[in-house]
Amino acid sequence: MRKHNEKVIPDIYIPDVGSEVETVNGQKYLVANDAMYTFYKRTKGEFSPFFLALRDDKKVLGCKCRECGLVRVPPFLTHCPDCNFAPTELVEIDQVGVMNSTPPITYFASSLFADMAPYGRGRVILKGADTALSVNLYTTTGILVPGIIERGTEVKIVFRDERIGEVSDIFCVPTSELSPEQVAKKGLLESEIDWEHPQEPDISDVSSKDKAVFKKAFAKMRSVINEMNGNARARKDIASWKRDILVKSRGGQFGIFINDGNITLEDRGPDSPDFVIVSQDLRTLLDGLTYRGAITDMIITKKIWISKNKEFITVFKLDRMARSLARSKRASIMNSKV
Numbered sequence: 001m002r003k004h005n006e007k008v009i010p011d012i013y014i015p016d017v018g019s020e021v022e023t024v025n026g027q028k029y030l031v032a033n034d035a036m037y038t039f040y041k042r043t044k045g046e047f048s049p050f051f052l053a054l055r056d057d058k059k060v061l062g063c064k065c066r067e068c069g070l071v072r073v074p075p076f077l078t079h080c081p082d083c084n085f086a087p088t089e090l091v092e093i094d095q096v097g098v099m100n101s102t103p104p105i106t107y108f109a110s111s112l113f114a115d116m117a118p119y120g121r122g123r124v125i126l127k128g129a130d131t132a133l134s135v136n137l138y139t140t141t142g143i144l145v146p147g148i149i150e151r152g153t154e155v156k157i158v159f160r161d162e163r164i165g166e167v168s169d170i171f172c173v174p175t176s177e178l179s180p181e182q183v184a185k186k187g188l189l190e191s192e193i194d195w196e197h198p199q200e201p202d203i204s205d206v207s208s209k210d211k212a213v214f215k216k217a218f219a220k221m222r223s224v225i226n227e228m229n230g231n232a233r234a235r236k237d238i239a240s241w242k243r244d245i246l247v248k249s250r251g252g253q254f255g256i257f258i259n260d261g262n263i264t265l266e267d268r269g270p271d272s273p274d275f276v277i278v279s280q281d282l283r284t285l286l287d288g289l290t291y292r293g294a295i296t297d298m299i300i301t302k303k304i305w306i307s308k309n310k311e312f313i314t315v316f317k318l319d320r321m322a323r324s325l326a327r328s329k330r331a332s333i334m335n336s337k338v
C-alpha cells in the first residue's frame, strides 16, 4: 500500500551526512558521503486518458478500431496498423476477465517491489477486449501459492484506494473469492474486500498419534526458540520487528512472539495475532526453524500455510534466524576443534 507524502527516493536510501575511513593496503583514506541527483517528470502523453480513467474514474479503457472493430487493452494505439491506420476510439471495458496463461509468482522481489510480494504477474483478457492486459494478482485466501490462479481462471479488477495514475493502481483477484455484488460492481476498491478471513487448512481431525508427535516437536521447538533468543546473530535478524504469531498444528496450538530482537514461545497463543501459521505436522515447521529446509519453500510447496500474504517477509526473517543459529553453532564447533 502506498503511504502519504511518499518521496520519489525513500528516506532509507539517502545516506547521512558524514565520512568514514577506509583502509586499503595499510593506507588510510577518508571517504565522505555526497550526492549527485537528477529528478525528472515523465508524461504519459497520448496514453493519459487510460491512466486518468484508472486514477479518477476507476474505469479501464481500451481502444476500438473504427474499421475492424478490434479492441485493444490497454489502448496503446491511436491508429490501427491492420486497417491502413484508421483511427481508433476509446471505449470502456468490462472489469472481469479470464487469465490467458498461468501467472508465475514472485516471492523474492527486488527492493523496488518488495512491499508488493508475493504477487502473481499475468495477462488477463477482459470481457470485450481482444488483447491481454498485464496485471498483478492476489488472493484473499491467505498466501498466494501455485494452483490458485491458472490459465482460464476468471478474475476481477480491483482498484487501490489510493491511486496515482499507474498500472499498479489496479490488480486482480479470482471472482470465485468475491460476492456476486462485488463481481458486478465497477470500480471495486481494495478496502471493500475482506482480507481478514482467509481459508485456514482443516486440522480438526486429530489422532492420539498426532498428539504425541505434537508434544515431542513442541518441546524441541521451545528449546530452539530459546536458543534463538540467546543468539546475538539471530536476534539481529528481528531487530525493530514486532509480530504476535499464532501457530496451529494437528494436536495443539501456541504462540511465537517477536519483539525487537526478542523471540519467545508461549503455550498460549495471542488473542489477536498478526497472522496465523498452520503446520499440519509440527515437525515441518521444526525442520524449518532448525535449518533443515527453508520455511519459505515449505509455504510455496503448500506444506505450511500462513494467513496473510504480506507476512511472507516475517517468515523470511524466521528463515534467516534459523540460518544464523546454524552458522553460530558451526562456528563454535570449529572453534572448539582448534
Ligand SMILES: [Zn+2]
Binding pocket: 065, 066, 067, 068, 069, 070, 080, 081, 082, 083, 086
Ligand atoms: Zn482495425
